[in-house]
Amino acid sequence: MAELSPIQPCLWFDHQAREAMEYYVSVFPNSRIDSIEEYPDESLDEHFAGMTGRVLSGRFTLNGVEFTCLDGGPVFRFNESISFVVACADQAEIDDYWSKLSHDPESEQCGWCKDRFGLSWQVVPANMGELTRRPEQIQVMMRQKKIVIAELEDA
Secondary structure, three states: OOOOOOOOOEEEEOOOHHHHHHHHHHHOOOOEEEEEEEOOOHHHOHHHOOOOOOEEEEEEEEOOEEEEEEEOOOOOOOOOOOEEEEEEOOHHHHHHHHHHHOOOHHHOEOOEEEOOOOOEEEEEEOOHHHHOOOHHHHHHHHHOOOOOHHHHHHO
């Protein structure tokens, strides 16, 4: 078994861990599903009831970053207090990730979006700090949903 990264995000899904892994590896380059362990026989423990075929532990890599996930049931849901930053080289890359990750228009603001599983992403230019140095640039960013680099540069 391969060694785990010293720190690794773990994503708790209701029952869509396998679907989410497949989706995320299709979105990001240099990505793969590393392993999937399914729940053991449900007769072993009451907590396993109804979990047959679901993901007990999934390991996947997104563009070189290792993740773990599981199907844990509906007890916990994602919220905006945790998000993942996608640093993009240019507008084309922002547009590409945005089109794949943003599935909830009500949650879009300042480069933040929410995917179809409810996970929040910040899709921003790698040089975001340079593009938001002046008050005028910050005001433009605050009105944006998806970041438009040219608008920040022109501010």
